[in-house]
Amino acid sequence: MNTKSLYQEVILDHNRNPRNYGSLDNANCSAEGHNPLCGDHLNIKLNLSRGYINDIAFQGESCAICKASASMMTANVKGKTQADAETLIQEFRDMTIGKLEPNGNHHLGHLTVFFGVRNLPTRVKCAILPWHTLHAALNSVATISTEAEDDPMHVSIGNA
Amino acid sequence: MKLVEPSLKSLSTSMFNVEHIRADFPILKLKIDGKPLAYLDNAASSQMPQPVIDRMVRYQTTQHANINRAVHYLSETATLEYEKSRHKLKRFINANEDREVIFTSGTTDAINLVAHGYGRKFIGSGDEIILTTLEHHSNIVPWQMLAEENGAKICVVPIDDTGELLIDEYKQLFNKRTKFVGVTHVSNALGTINPIKQMIEFAHARDVPVLVDGAQAAPHMKIDVQDLDCDFYTFSGHKLCGPTGIGILYGKAALLERMQPFKGGGDMIASVTFEKTTYNTIPHKFEAGTPPIAAAIGFGAAVDYLSAVNMSTIATYEHDLITYATEQIRRIPGIRIIGAAAEKVAVLSFSVDRIHPHDIGTLLNQEGIAVRTGHHCAQPVMRHFKVPATTRASFAFYNSMIEVDALISGIQKIQKIFL
Numbered sequence: 001m002n003t004k005s006l007y008q009e010v011i012l013d014h015n016r017n018p019r020n021y022g023s024l025d026n027a028n029c030s031a032e033g034h035n036p037l038c039g040d041h042l043n044i045k046l047n048l049s050r051g052y053i054n055d056i057a058f059q060g061e062s063c064a065i066c067k068a069s070a071s072m073m074t075a076n077v078k079g080k081t082q083a084d085a086e087t088l089i090q091e092f093r094d095m096t097i098g099k100l101e102p103n104g105n106h107h108l109g110h111l112t113v114f115f116g117v118r119n120l121p122t123r124v125k126c127a128i129l130p131w132h133t134l135h136a137a138l139n140s141v142a143t144i145s146t147e148a149e150d151d152p153m154h155v156s157i158g159n160a
Numbered sequence: 161m162k163l164v165e166p167s168l169k170s171l172s173t174s175m176f177n178v179e180h181i182r183a184d185f186p187i188l189k190l191k192i193d194g195k196p197l198a199y200l201d202n203a204a205s206s207q208m209p210q211p212v213i214d215r216m217v218r219y220q221t222t223q224h225a226n227i228n229r230a231v232h233y234l235s236e237t238a239t240l241e242y243e244k245s246r247h248k249l250k251r252f253i254n255a256n257e258d259r260e261v262i263f264t265s266g267t268t269d270a271i272n273l274v275a276h277g278y279g280r281k282f283i284g285s286g287d288e289i290i291l292t293t294l295e296h297h298s299n300i301v302p303w304q305m306l307a308e309e310n311g312a313k314i315c316v317v318p319i320d321d322t323g324e325l326l327i328d329e330y331k332q333l334f335n336k337r338t339k340f341v342g343v344t345h346v347s348n349a350l351g352t353i354n355p356i357k358q359m360i361e362f363a364h365a366r367d368v369p370v371l372v373d374g375a376q377a378a379p380h381m382k383i384d385v386q387d388l389d390c391d392f393y394t395f396s397g398h399k400l401c402g403p404t405g406i407g408i409l410y411g412k413a414a415l416l417e418r419m420q421p422f423k424g425g426g427d428m429i430a431s432v433t434f435e436k437t438t439y440n441t442i443p444h445k446f447e448a449g450t451p452p453i454a455a456a457i458g459f460g461a462a463v464d465y466l467s468a469v470n471m472s473t474i475a476t477y478e479h480d481l482i483t484y485a486t487e488q489i490r491r492i493p494g495i496r497i498i499g500a501a502a503e504k505v506a507v508l509s510f511s512v513d514r515i516h517p518h519d520i521g522t523l524l525n526q527e528g529i530a531v532r533t534g535h536h537c538a539q540p541v542m543r544h545f546k547v548p549a550t551t552r553a554s555f556a557f558y559n560s561m562i563e564v565d566a567l568i569s570g571i572q573k574i575q576k577i578f579l
Binding site: 061 | 522523533535549
């Protein structure tokens with residue numbers, strides 16, 4: 001295990017200067033995500049119209065892995081269709097739990113910097129929380145948790 | 161059969177020699193990612209010295225059978241060793257009698273036993289249970305479950321910003337409906353040592369019994385239940401250099417006798433017919449089913465080991481450790497120590513500006529340093545200090561000043577990464 005590869009400059013940079021951080025006035029979808037184990041929480045708001053994510057923002061308190069993941073996620077899905085976002089959500093989750101290899105066929109691009117988190121089982125949920133929350137927002141689920149029946153490790157994201 | 165003795169080398173000098181102690185703990189020789197392990201998560205679980213490991217192996221290889229059953233040699237030996245272990249625990253806490261020591265699966269189990277066995281019988285609707293903000297969830301939830309079931313009310317003693325209980329507020333919580341007090345001896349999240357003797361005295365003056373959660377105290381100081389005059393005292397083996405799955409509940413015999421059993425099954429009965437079951441005497445009334453015999457015997461070996469090292473020596477050395485660690489960490493800019501009680505054990509809970517505890521935990525692990533990050537199963541404490549989580553370094557008598565230095569330089573290294 002090498003955790004150095006996880007705390008790469010790009011992750012540290014997104015943690016220091018998170019993109020799309022804040023609230024969104026014209027939001028029409030939102031969701032709250034919690035990780036009760038560490039107290040992390042974030043709120044995702046987005047403007048979805050005619051199947052496109054026109055704008056997205058997040059706010060919350062979390063570790064560097066979670067915040068950088070949220071920052072890079074918002075930068076990636078902004079302007080994309082809901083269907084493309086759902087594909088990324090699935091691929092990101094598969095990568096962090098070891099079901100998808102970074103050199104395989106996928107759409108993750110720079111998001112593969114989170115590849116190393118699969119070696120840190122206790123931190124996988126930190127990386128996934130924003131994606132799980134985005135999925136909830138896109139599917140009109142108000143709040144999600146990383147634990148119990150909402151646990152993204154045990155529930156297929158497609159059914160959230 | 162020879163009793164377990166701590167290795168002589170750890171006792172060869174009257175001065176405490178941490179290197180000699182460390183030699184007794186095989187796991188401390190581990191390297192993590194090539195770095196020497198600095199195990200600073202002792203409040204979660206401690207490590208086991210070789211004599212305890214050996215004792216459990218000896219039991220399992222030469223003495224094991226079910227207890228309280230058959231007339232054959234092994235069953236008699238196992239029963240004898242199990243009861244010897246109870247006697248060692250009795251001595252360790254200076255209980256009056258062996259039968260006041262009940263083996264449980266741990267502290268959580270023991271508190272559930274009291275909430276059920278005492279609470280469901282003697283605490284009713286509208287009655288009040290006093291707990292404190294410093295409690296571990298295991299001394300909150302069993303009482304909440306009871307309260308939900310029977311309409312009892314939970315009253316909470318607040319803390320100040322150093323992490324000490326507000327004793328005046330504690331006293332004001334008492335009224336004629338107060339039926340029980342549950343208090344932790346030492347806070348697992350902050351290390352605060354509570355003035356339990358004074359609290360017990362106050363409660364007893366109002367005929368209110370007191371349960372003390374000693375999970376975080378028993379590993380660090382001499383416990384004398386008769387001197388404390390507590391009604392119940394509980395702690396776990398695995399935080400005390402023993403195995404997991406075992407703990408004790410001490411209870412005053414008169415109280416234990418009046419309580420109803422917690423779990424039904426074998427061993428806890430005197431006679432069973434389908435019309436009526438009569439229960440066994442204490443402690444057996446509370447020990448249904450086959451207990452973890454090897455763990456109980458290992459627990460006995462662990463308290464032998466600690467007693468030979470000497471609990472006062474341990475307390476003195478650990479005080480030096482926490483004093484040094486606190487001085488060193490205070491020099492780092494951007495550190496906030498959470499919990500600064502005048503009396504505390506060797507627990508250092510802290511936060512670092514702009515860096516989440518989870519990141520600190522992961523990056524310290526990279527340096528071979530094991531700390532706990534999170535809410536430490538004490539969310540009311542976290543809420544008081546308005547932090548979602550902290551990083552907690554918790555020390556044992558086998559930790560060295562060198563490990564404190566490793567922690568300090570590890571934190572400084574992380575601060576540089578996050579600059």
